Amino acid sequence: MYFSENACEVLDTFAMISDQYEDSLGAYVISQCTSASDVLAVLLLQVDAGVKRPLRVVPLFETLDDLRGAASTMEQLFRLPAYIGSINGKQEVMVGYSDSAKDAGRLAASWSQCETQTAEIVLTAHPAQVNRRTLLEKHGRVQRILNEADGLRWSGTPYQRKLLDDALRRKVGSIWQTDELSRSKPSVQSEAERGTLVFKTVMWEALPSFLRRLDATMRLTLGDGRGLPLTACPFKFASWMGGDRDGNPNVTSTVTREVCLTNRIKAARLLGKDVRELISTISGNPPRRSDSDAMDRIRERVGVDARAPFRGYLYPIAARLDRTAEWAEQELHRLTRDEPVTTNITPDEAYLSKDELMDELLTVHRALCETGNAITADGRLSDLIRKLSAFGLTFVPLDVRQESDRHAEVLDGITRYLGLGSYAQWDEGTRVNWISQQLQSRRPLLRSGAWHDHGNEMYFSENACEVLDTFAMISDQYEDSLGAYVISQCTSASDVLAVLLLQVDAGVKRPLRVVPLFETLDDLRGAASTMEQLFRLPAYIGSINGKQEVMVGYSDSAKDAGRLAASWSQCETQVQLAAVARKYCEAYRRIFFNEERLLRSPQSRFKPFNLNQVA
Secondary structure (H helix, E strand, O other): OOOOOOHHHHHHHHHHHHOOOOOHHHHHHHHOOHHHHHHHHHHHHHHHOOOOOOEEEEEOOOOOHHHHHHHHHHHHHOOOOHOOOOOOOOOOOOOOHHHHHHHHHHHHHHHHHHHHHOOOEEEEEOHHHHOOHHHHHHHHHHHHHHHHHOOOOOOOHHHHHHHHHHHHHHHHHHHHOOOOOOOOOOOHHHHHHHHOHHHHHHHHHHHHHHHHHHHHHHHHHOHHHHEEEEEEEOEEEEEEHHHHHOOOOOOOOOHHHHHHHHHHHHHHHHHHHHHHHHHHHOOHHHHOOOOOOOOOOOHHHHHOOOOHHHHHHHHHHHHHHHHHHHHHHHHHHHHOOOOOOOOOHHHHHHHHHHHHHHHHHHHHHHHHHOOOOOOHHHHHHHHHHHHHHHHHHOOOEEEEEHHHHHHHHHHHHHHHHHOOHHHOOOHHOOOHHHOOOOOOOOOOOOOOOOOHHHHHHHHHOOHHHHHHHHHHHHHHOOOOOOEEEEOOOOOHHHHHHHHHHHHHHHOOOOOOOEEEOOOOOOHHHHHHHHHHHHEEEEEEEOOOOHHHHHEEEEHHHHHHHOOHHHHHHHHHHHHHHHHHHHHHHHHHHOOOOOOHHOOOHHHHOOOOOOEEEEE
């Protein structure tokens, strides 16, 4: 009643192991290993069977889930003194290919989605959550000490471990006595500066390291030909700090310009530093005659007789990145100071589009691969290309956020200025029809800067002028400086159309994504009908290029209706938005993002809409 036939056979096996003479058996392999207890069980059964020299216990991780958990399983084992004492400093691990390949068949079928999927991480404007630069640097140093200590756990000398222990105590003591909070109120610019420190001090190096690991995992699981594409961008980043003007009068169009330029300076400096480090590692001189078009392109620029062609090609790139930072500093100086600038760098001397820089770096990568230096290309150069894909030349693009009432106030001033009546007094149908007509006609409504003309104060309030200045600023920005335009307190289709119209009228060449943010309980309940009304409008559908982003506000809806009612309404809203996507076009099914763990709804079991959750 206690031991089945299978259990008896297993116990007989351990008894057989105990009876064997030296070297008759080698290792005990545990297939389908999923946890630390699986390994410890075999160790215990050998001890209980009286095995004098226990066999090496080798976990075999086979399925995709087992592979993902292998590292944590082994770490858990290594922390157990009883286990560490039994392996004599040696551990063997096996990775199963056949079962993991079968398990990964479903991933191979959706490969096209894997290589194009992108998750955007957005830092919102909460200055109380921003850590000081000093603490970030100290925490980074603590992490490096701990990593180094792990490497010396078995091989280091007592003196080396003592040095690390002392260094760790000094850092912890320093952190303990360091003030965690800034004692002065931050400006919007300093808030943005501190907020992006995490990208500069952590993500700049951590992201390519993670993507390298992701690439290796994909190749292991799906095959060598299905690694992460070099220019793929699984993660994108954005920030509201410097762009979120909802209820914050300190965020002006000028402030947003300053933060955009500051971010360009950071990106250019970091990229320039990486290019110079790359130059120090690539010193090769491939044969002058090769079948590589990329190598021919490099030699065409640096000369056929160049002894270090890759370095000769990269030096001007590093110099131009320096000019890019100097150009942004020059423009920032003009914007913030009264003194004349001492430089006169034109935009043509700087990198303003990441495509140009990306093309040059990919040329070097192809040339290295085509001349037998693929291992070199897969080092710092691949990391640099992935950084450029994720951060671009703008480091962290800013999202602009403004409440819907401000846009309605601007359009009310415009219609009164043009003698068309008061937009504020029109009903929703009249507003939608008028905006749709203006979008189709493309006729300008206002001359640039007309809202500041003497006598127009009766039409345009100070708030309205600032909104119009913001759209003028958007029109002036270079590529990728800005991301989305988020409309808080969005209640109707006209709120979305208003932002689209104001961008067109300001002459924005590449309009920002217009993202409605539904926050209150009533807004959530009306979100599906609002989006359905928009999707029925040819002028709107033609402007979004098959992509629509929607945000759901968690905090405001919870304040409005309580946590339970708000959570339920958020779930219902997501299901309804998914239904709207299915109703109108197959292409728009990709618009929505379905969170099945939250919804558990059979109607929404597909992968659509990019639905952001805003705290």
